[in-house]
Amino acid sequence: MTAPLQERTTELEPVAHSSFGSVPPPTKTDSWTAIKAVVRRDITAIARSKAITLPMIMVPTLLLVILPLVVGLAARMRTSGIGDLLADFPPELVDPIVSRPPEEQLLLLVNGYLLAPLFLIVPLMVSAVIAADAFAGEKERRTLESLLHLPVSDRDLYVGKLLSAYLPALAVSWIGFLAFSLVANAVGWPVMHRIFVPTPLWLIMILWVAPAVAGLGLGIMVRVSARSNSTQEANQLGGAVILPLIFVVVGQATGLLLVGPKLAFLVGCVVWVVALWLNIRGAKRFTRDRMAAQA
């Protein structure tokens, strides 16, 4: 039973609350400060999430450490050439390989060329996994609303979310590539007697194409995430509908990339244009009103 309205005293009984101390007045956060804070928050949380960190560690380890290690060990036991294997490859790729001694050919083919397209899966996968969590994860954990009530502009929030996925994708890719280079050269040293990775093609893939591919995955998955109610839903939508399309595009592109560094660079330019278009369009269309309406 509540107290009678007319008899209710307007003064509450004294409560022993101390002052909360001197608080600096609300500061006007510049965009970069706000974006950094969003990125810091998300990356701190991502680092604690096994569902996100496990694939981020396992896939690159498999592709960039175990695979070149196994290939390197196999190549060390092979003394004959691989001319028969190269029958279907374009001459531009075959010529520099068959010109090398037979024992070097398998190592060169696999670690120098064939793993390059596979490597692109790493930035794509990492950016997609984190981006899927960007907004859908917030909805699922019911943290989105408290985030929307903070004085961070729509654009800064979106950019922060993009960078929270993009920076780890680049970091994992580059660290993975560093590990790959070490493993490939170490295991190939008895055969090659020189450092043969990175090739010019690898450098273009790492420094130019991989960041673009990460951006492409991001541009799609952040928008999928913003429309999904759970990370699982975002991943399913991304995995079932969108990622295969990207794989097709990337697969075709990287098939072309085998031709040579110049074309790889051009394909990278195209991926960059598409990725930037997707991300800029996404940022323009993103509003907290739309997010709150779904929260």
Place this chain on the structure above:
Amino acid sequence: MDRALETSELSRTFGEKPAVDGLTMYAERGEVLALLGPNGAGKTTTVRLLNGVLAPTAGSSDVLGFDPSTQGDELRRHTGVLTENAGLDDRLTARENLELAALMRGFSADIARARVTELLRHFGMLDAAEFQTQGFSTGQRKRIALARALLHDPEVLFLDEPTSGLDPKGTRDVVDLIGWLAREQGRTIVLCTHFLGEADRLADRLAFLDRGRPRAFGRPADLARELWPGLGAEIDLGRPADTAEAATIKTVTGITSVTPTDFGATVTIEHRSQLPELHRALVEAAVDVFGVTPKPPTLEDLYFALEQRITADPDFTLLASPAAAGEEPAGAGEEPAGAGEDPAERLTVRP
């Protein structure tokens, strides 16, 4: 006093469905405005509109001089929000949840750390500061979330179900804190709650929403006076009043109804000042009277009466303005509610 927030015909629809439909209300600085209503009434949407998280489809609002729909980022620097769900990221520690929010509010790392420590200590959570919030009790989560809402000492606080899930002591502490923030610190508080006791204790004004439509707005006592023009009173005779006693009661000036009860009778009287006369009349008739007690309606009575009226009349709306200065309303205490306010804001009732 000046107004901390004000809305005019504020509306928001989702698709075809109106979530808030023509809300007009205000709160002055230092007041607690309670948003009441059943689930789905539009309380949370109202908070989102007032804090610039949602844009209105019609109408306007002003919070601390900012237009939330165009100056949301600026406004949110001056407001704090406790969402119904605490909204903590369970992968982060209690301290991280607060410090990262502080950084997003523009605090430097050093100041954020000091401020968070201060608030964690205040809310008795310093010992749990370095633990991930996963596994925290509802009460602990609420306290962390409340600390987050208070990080920047906001001028306006939006509190959505601040005591749900709290134990009695936690509830009392939070209610005390809200009262202290409003009365002592001059903070304006918008309180969404289903707990009528809490609203009763804290609310200076209330807005009653039903399926997005504002059905009542005003000071609780003013609204009650509109619904029940007279004052209820209980007469304790130690037994049911008989016919002769009921007749005696009816002779008293201002009595509008008499209902016998197991312990005497309940009456409705026009004015509180007529109660002594009622007592005298019974004593003079040689009736043993154990007590005559005014029983003004509670906020709970008001809430359910509003619900009942709305059910009976789908268009029922009650907008109460305080009584004019100097006019002592029936059943009011020593201080007439709304004294000093604009007489032009006299109560209006519209169908």
